[in-house]
Structures are given as C-alpha cells and as structure tokens.
Amino acid sequence: MPDFLGDDLTALRDRVATLAQGPLAALRDDATLTPADLAARVRALSKQAGLFTLTQADDTPALTLLVVRETLARHGVHHLPGLFGADAGVLAGVAEPLRSSHLAPLLAGDKRSGFAFTEPSDAPRPSWAAVDGDHLVITGQKSYVTGGADADFLVALVEVEGQGPAMVVIDTAAPGVTISRRFSSLDGSHHAAFRFDAVRVPRHHAIGAPGDGRSRALAKISAVRRAVAADAVGTAAWAVDFVGADLLRERRGGARAASERLRLRYGAMRVQAYAARATVYRTARLHDSGQDAVNESIAAKVFATEVAGQLIDQAVQLVGGEALVAGHPLEAALRRLRALRLAEGETDVLQVNLARGFLDLGKGRL
Numbered sequence: 001m002p003d004f005l006g007d008d009l010t011a012l013r014d015r016v017a018t019l020a021q022g023p024l025a026a027l028r029d030d031a032t033l034t035p036a037d038l039a040a041r042v043r044a045l046s047k048q049a050g051l052f053t054l055t056q057a058d059d060t061p062a063l064t065l066l067v068v069r070e071t072l073a074r075h076g077v078h079h080l081p082g083l084f085g086a087d088a089g090v091l092a093g094v095a096e097p098l099r100s101s102h103l104a105p106l107l108a109g110d111k112r113s114g115f116a117f118t119e120p121s122d123a124p125r126p127s128w129a130a131v132d133g134d135h136l137v138i139t140g141q142k143s144y145v146t147g148g149a150d151a152d153f154l155v156a157l158v159e160v161e162g163q164g165p166a167m168v169v170i171d172t173a174a175p176g177v178t179i180s181r182r183f184s185s186l187d188g189s190h191h192a193a194f195r196f197d198a199v200r201v202p203r204h205h206a207i208g209a210p211g212d213g214r215s216r217a218l219a220k221i222s223a224v225r226r227a228v229a230a231d232a233v234g235t236a237a238w239a240v241d242f243v244g245a246d247l248l249r250e251r252r253g254g255a256r257a258a259s260e261r262l263r264l265r266y267g268a269m270r271v272q273a274y275a276a277r278a279t280v281y282r283t284a285r286l287h288d289s290g291q292d293a294v295n296e297s298i299a300a301k302v303f304a305t306e307v308a309g310q311l312i313d314q315a316v317q318l319v320g321g322e323a324l325v326a327g328h329p330l331e332a333a334l335r336r337l338r339a340l341r342l343a344e345g346e347t348d349v350l351q352v353n354l355a356r357g358f359l360d361l362g363k364g365r366l
Contacts, residue, residue: 005067013067019049020075028077035081043082055084056107058092062223062284066230070277073234074241076329079336087223089115090155090167090207090216097204102153102169114151116142116170116194117217127196128159129168136160136168136206138199141180148172148192149182155207156196157217164211174199187339222294225301225344226287229280232304232340235333236273239308239315242330243269246319265318269311276307295357295364298350305341312337 005013023045027038046052051068054060072078091103091113105111119126120143127140138158145154154170170177176199179192208216243266247257256262283300287293312334316323323330341347357363 009064009067012064013071015049016051016068016071017075019045019051020072020077024072024077024080025075028080038080039082041082042080046083051083052085055087058088062226062287063281065227066280066284069227069230070234070237070280073231074237076238076333078231078234085109086113089113089220091169094207098169098207105152111152112147112150114145114148114154114172114192115220116145116148116154116156117221118142118144120193126159127156128161129166130161131163131203132200134203135200136203138168138170138176138196138201140196142194142196145192145194146189148194149179149190151192154194157213160206160210160213165213165217166206166210167208167213167216168201169205169207170196170199170201174201176200185339187336189339218294221344222297225297226280226284228340228343229283229297229300229304232301232308232337233273233277233280235337236276236304236308236311239311239330239333240266240269240273243315243318262318265314269314272307272311276304279303292363295354298345298354298357299364301344302347302350302354305337305343306347309337309341 024042027033027041027045030038033041043052054065054068069078072083077083086106086109088103088107091098091106094103102111102113106113120141123141123143125140127138127142129136129138131137136158138156140158142148142154142156145151148154151172153172156168156170158166158168160166160168172179172194176197178195178197180195181193182190183192184190207213247262247266248255280300283293283296286296312330316330316334319330322328325331345353354364
C-alpha cells in the first residue's frame with residue numbers, strides 16, 4: 001500500500017515534491033528554453049537532489065523508485081528530460097571488455113543505447129546470428145527502438161543458431177546496420193527501425209550465457225513496466241487533484257462541486273485511483289522482498305495504465321472543451337497516457353500472457 005512508508009521514504013517523497021512544485025515546474029513552464037538547455041538544467045537539479053543516479057544503482061529498491069516517479073508524475077513534471085541517468089539494463093554486471101567499451105560510457109552519459117526487442121510483424125523470422133569463429137554474423141530487423149536514431153549502440157535480442165536467444169551489443173556505426181525508418185509517436189517520443197545485413201560483431205558482445213537472452217530481456221522489461229505503472233498512477237492522482245480543484249473553483253452561479261451528478265463521477269475517479277495505487281505499491285514491495293513478481297509487474301502495468309487512461313478521459317469530460325486545446329495540461333497528459341497503454345506490451349497481449357503464466361506455468365498471485 002502507499003501508506004506506512006518509513007521515515008526515509010517519507011522524507012524523500014516530501015523532498016521530491018518540493019523540487020517538483022518549485023524549480024522543476026518553473027523549468028517545465030519556461031517556453032524560452034531549448035530542449036538541450038531544458039535537459040541540462042533538469043539534470044543539474046536532479047543530481048543536486050540525489051535523484052539522477054537512483055536508476056543507475058543496482059541496489060535501488062523498487063519502492064524507492066516508485067515513490068520518486070509517482071511524486072514527480074503527481075506534480076506533472078515526470079516527463080521532463082534529464083531527470084534520471086541511463087541505467088545499466090541488461091548490461092548490468094558485464095565483464096571486460098564490454099564494461100569499459102560500453103557500460104562505463106553509458107553510465108557516464110558519453111554513449112547512448114537503444115533496447116532492440118520488437119520485431120516487424122511481417123519479418124520472415126526473428127533476428128538471428130550465425131557463429132563465424134570469434135564473431136557473430138547478425139541478420140534481421142527491429143521495428144520499434146525508442147531513441148534508436150540517437151543511439152551509439154543497441155542491445156538486441158538475437159537468436160544465435162545452435163545456442164538459443166542472446167542479448168547482443170551492436171554498434172550502430174557497424175557496417176550492415178541501417179536505420180530503415182525514423183518516426184515519432186503521439187506522446188512526442190522518437191523511435192527508429194533497424195535492418196541488420198550480415199553485421200559482424202565480436203562474440204564477447206553476447207551478454208551472459210548462451211540461451212538466457214530472453215530471460216535477461218524480460219527482467220529489463222519488468223523493471224520498465226514498473227516504471228510505466230509508477231508514472232501512470234502518479235498521473236492518475238494528478239488528474240484527480242486537477243478535477244477536484246476545478247470543481248471547487250468559484251465561478252458564476254457557484255462552484256460545480258455542488259452538483260450531485262459531478263460528485264458521483266468524481267467519487268468514482270477517486271475509487272479507481274486508490275485501487276491502482278494500491279496495486280502498484282504492492283507489486284514494488286513484492287519485488288523488493290525477493291519474490292518472483294514478473295506476472296504481478298504485468299498486472300500492475302496493465303491496470304495502472306488502463307485506469308489512468310480512463311481517469312484522464314473522464315477529467316477531460318468534466319473540465320470541458322478547454323481541456324482539448326493544444327497545450328492544456330490535460331491535453332498533454334491524454335497524449336502521454338495513451339502511449340503508455342501500448343508501451344512495454346499492449347494490454348490484450350499482456351492479459352493473454354498473464355493467463356498463460358497461471359494456466360500453463362502455475363505462476364502469478366492475486
């Protein structure tokens with residue numbers, strides 16, 4: 001539950017709220033800043049507050065990350081660039097030479113990476129690699145790599161012939177690597193699609209033991225799903241607060257909060273937000289206790305994003321047409337939340353995965 005946080009987490013939440021309401025909100029609302037200047041200033045504030053490296057440390061509890069992310073979202077600043085440093089992801093714990101050539105520059109901000117997991121629906125086969133001496137020769141496609149156009153390297157899921165799936169580091173400047181498409185999505189984020197035509201990479205660019213690539217990928221995806229869920233419940237709480245303030249605002253004829261019809265709809269919003277927050281906090285605590293929370297992370301992501309999407313839509317209805325004007329806080333939240341319902345797994349697919357996990361594998365809890 002969101003309640004019963006220890007003194008340290010309560011103090012952290014309050015510190016993040018002060019930062020979000022003050023300096024970060026001012027940067028968010030400063031239309032004179034270029035994207036680069038905005039990111040640099042946000043990064044400086046985040047480092048000063050001790051937030052920037054939270055995502056880079058392997059031992060940061062999921063509950064700590066949830067408290068920080070939800071608080072930032074509740075104050076409408078979680079989408080600002082530069083809040084968190086690049087995390088190691090599937091590169092965590094790699095040995096040399098990858099540690100020096102790729103992980104260290106990534107954590108220092110000197111290199112950028114992309115997570116290449118999704119395959120085109122019409123691909124004849126998943127991306128694969130043939131072993132050729134001390135090299136892997138990779139052929140295939142990846143269709144949706146967030147930030148891929150600016151990435152120095154990709155961490156891609158590849159089927160190594162005779163060995164099984166592996167996560168492989170592929171430098172984007174390597175011969176045979178081509179960006180086949182650049183595109184933006186509804187929330188303003190940027191993505192790229194890639195082709196690999198007989199790309200040669202050293203065999204030591206394969207991370208971990210042969211065959212464990214998919215489990216490594218899913219571990220990273222679970223962490224990202226919890227992050228998405230945190231953003232969603234924070235945004236849901238922000239929307240509930242926004243509508244509450246709007247209903248209480250005095251206007252000609254009195255505050256709209258006097259309407260029983262509007263009270264009924266607003267009360268339903270609070271019920272949904274309460275349930276979603278409880279789900280996401282329980283999942284973080286399960287993960288931190290050392291239990292297998294893969295299925296619970298899926299459930300939390302699905303429920304949080306679906307509820308948040310419904311609440312944003314309801315907020316637009318209750319506030320009225322002004323909420324659809326470009327630049328209105330609810331208009332921007334509507335675009336971001338719609339994208340989150342697809343990020344790291346579309347809702348229907350994830351619900352099927354949950355059913356498979358229990359019916360076929362006996363995994364998952366209620």
